[in-house]
Amino acid sequence: MTASVDIGNVTLTYRGAAGGVLALKDTSLNVRRGEFAAVVGPSGCGKSSLTKLVTGLISPDNGEIVIFGDKVRGPVKIVGMAFQNPNLLPWRKVINNVLLPLEIVEPHRRKFRHEKAQYRKQADALLKTVGLEGFGERFPWELSGGMQQRVSLCRALIHQPALLMLDEPFAALDAFTREELWCVLRDLWQKLGFTVILVTHDLREATFLADNVHVMSARPGRIVMTKTIDLPRPRDLDICFEPRFTDIVHELRAKIAEVRKA
Amino acid sequence: MNTNLERLSPWLFTIGIFVLWELVCRIFKVDTFVLPAPSQIFQAIAQYSLPLAKNGVVTLWTTLAGFALAVAFGIVLGIIVGWSRTIYRGLYPVMIGFNSIPKVAVVPILIIWFGIGVVPAVLTAFLISFFPIVVNVATGLATMEPELEDVLRALGAKKLDIMLKVGIPRTQPYLFGSLKIAITLAFVGAVMSETIGANSGLGHLMVLAGSNFQMPLVFACLIGLAVEGIAMYAVFAYVEAYFTRWAFRSSMSAAA
Numbered sequence: 083m084t085a086s087v088d089i090g091n092v093t094l095t096y097r098g099a100a101g102g103v104l105a106l107k108d109t110s111l112n113v114r115r116g117e118f119a120a121v122v123g124p125s126g127c128g129k130s131s132l133t134k135l136v137t138g139l140i141s142p143d144n145g146e147i148v149i150f151g152d153k154v155r156g157p158v159k160i161v162g163m164a165f166q167n168p169n170l171l172p173w174r175k176v177i178n179n180v181l182l183p184l185e186i187v188e189p190h191r192r193k194f195r196h197e198k199a200q201y202r203k204q205a206d207a208l209l210k211t212v213g214l215e216g217f218g219e220r221f222p223w224e225l226s227g228g229m230q231q232r233v234s235l236c237r238a239l240i241h242q243p244a245l246l247m248l249d250e251p252f253a254a255l256d257a258f259t260r261e262e263l264w265c266v267l268r269d270l271w272q273k274l275g276f277t278v279i280l281v282t283h284d285l286r287e288a289t290f291l292a293d294n295v296h297v298m299s300a301r302p303g304r305i306v307m308t309k310t311i312d313l314p315r316p317r318d319l320d321i322c323f324e325p326r327f328t329d330i331v332h333e334l335r336a337k338i339a340e341v342r343k344a
Numbered sequence: 345m346n347t348n349l350e351r352l353s354p355w356l357f358t359i360g361i362f363v364l365w366e367l368v369c370r371i372f373k374v375d376t377f378v379l380p381a382p383s384q385i386f387q388a389i390a391q392y393s394l395p396l397a398k399n400g401v402v403t404l405w406t407t408l409a410g411f412a413l414a415v416a417f418g419i420v421l422g423i424i425v426g427w428s429r430t431i432y433r434g435l436y437p438v439m440i441g442f443n444s445i446p447k448v449a450v451v452p453i454l455i456i457w458f459g460i461g462v463v464p465a466v467l468t469a470f471l472i473s474f475f476p477i478v479v480n481v482a483t484g485l486a487t488m489e490p491e492l493e494d495v496l497r498a499l500g501a502k503k504l505d506i507m508l509k510v511g512i513p514r515t516q517p518y519l520f521g522s523l524k525i526a527i528t529l530a531f532v533g534a535v536m537s538e539t540i541g542a543n544s545g546l547g548h549l550m551v552l553a554g555s556n557f558q559m560p561l562v563f564a565c566l567i568g569l570a571v572e573g574i575a576m577y578a579v580f581a582y583v584e585a586y587f588t589r590w591a592f593r594s595s596m597s598a599a600a
Contacts, residue, residue, distance in 0.1 A: 186499045
């Protein structure tokens with residue numbers, strides 16, 4: 083397996099009016115192609131900065147980030163993103179929200195007008211896989227929070243990105259909906275085979291979904307532990323109640339408690 | 345029954361006020377020169393219906409012309425101001441300063457520049473009404489969710505893409521909300537200018553009637569102004585509701 087994301091000794095400082103804040107220091111992270119990686123850590127450890135670095139929205143002071151063999155210099159178009167807030171456009175129907183990236187990213191942008199019917203079919207198929215068949219003509223505010231987050235996932239995936247960056251995508255949902263969406267994400271990932279970096283503070287979520295869980299230290303953030311989750315796939319929600327699952331969660335939890343004290 | 349009453353209540357209140365007014369004038373035998381009774385005012389409206397209509401049309405189109413200028417200019421300037429933080433910071437104090445100048449002080453200058461007529465009225469309407477449009481459009485653009493901008497920027501969207509796909513559509517409720525305010529301001533501006541120096545328009549007619557001591561006609565003009573003001577406000581309130589239905593979802597029942 084080749085590396086799909088390679089973050090090498092990255093340092094990042096935010097410059098503010100009250101002086102600079104060192105967000106990341108000598109952070110290194112490796113993600114294989116097709117891997118599901120999770121990054122966990124105490125609040126304010128620079129997890130979200132990592133997202134912005136990988137997508138090329140900000141550039142590091144030091145070190146470099148390589149995605150699929152190319153050094154990141156500006157926004158990388160092969161990445162899909164989803165956040166805690168679904169951020170759907172309220173004036174667009176669900177289907178048109180999902181299609182939004184295609185209106186921007188090349189080469190779809192050029193073809194969009196001519197092949198709209200084709201693209202719509204793709205979007206409908208994607209909506210169907212997340213359990214939203216027939217909701218394309220609704221407006222976002224007619225949907226529940228969990229459904230909106232599913233739409234947001236579809237929007238992140240419509241241009242078939244090789245890498246999906248998720249920044250606490252399920253943090254604002256209730257426990258049942260969250261577990262439901264874990265399974266939606268798990269199935270999407272298994273079906274489409276993209277690489278995922280999931281930033282979260284939910285250790286069960288990380289353990290359930292990921293191949294490798296990376297623990298970050300408090301600010302300045304860097305990876306202090308990488309735990310390989312060797313639970314068999316496909317994983318079912320019931321696994322969350324097995325001792326070997328809870329053991330992993332406890333181990334991660336202990337590590338985070340340790341770095342928070344430090 | 346209740347909803348019927350609710351629907352009728354604006355009319356009932358309006359009629360009620362006129363009835364009260366009439367009663368006060370009759371019971372206290374108020375001099376026509378101080379406060380004409382509604383009956384006398386409506387008599388004046390009937391008697392001078394032609395000049396009232398003519399001048400009313402002039403006021404209406406001056407207002408609309410000034411307002412149209414304000415909308416075009418306001419949207420463009422609003423987009424420029426909302427485009428970047430630097431421009432926002434730089435232009436804002438200038439605009440606040442400009443907006444603080446009482447426009448009544450500008451009218452004489454406009455009359456010196458353009459002479460007595462409709463031009464100063466159109467320009468006053470424009471000057472007084474563009475500010476809320478600029479502020480609202482700029483605010484709409486400046487309050488865009490940063491995450492959404494990140495999603496699009498990560499896809500390689502240029503600033504222009506983000507403006508066209510997100511910024512400008514999401515500014516619509518702000519824009520249409522400001523139009524309601526701007527149209528009433530434009531109206532005030534146009535009439536103000538007409539009262540200072542014009543040869544037509546309701547404001548001009550009012551001043552003329554006043555100098556002839558025809559108080560019922562003065563009040564007839566005021567009522568004409570009120571009617572036009574309500575009509576224009578209603579039109580833009582409807583336009584707002586029509587174009588920005590998605591932003592008022594809480595007051596609509598969800599179709600789900």
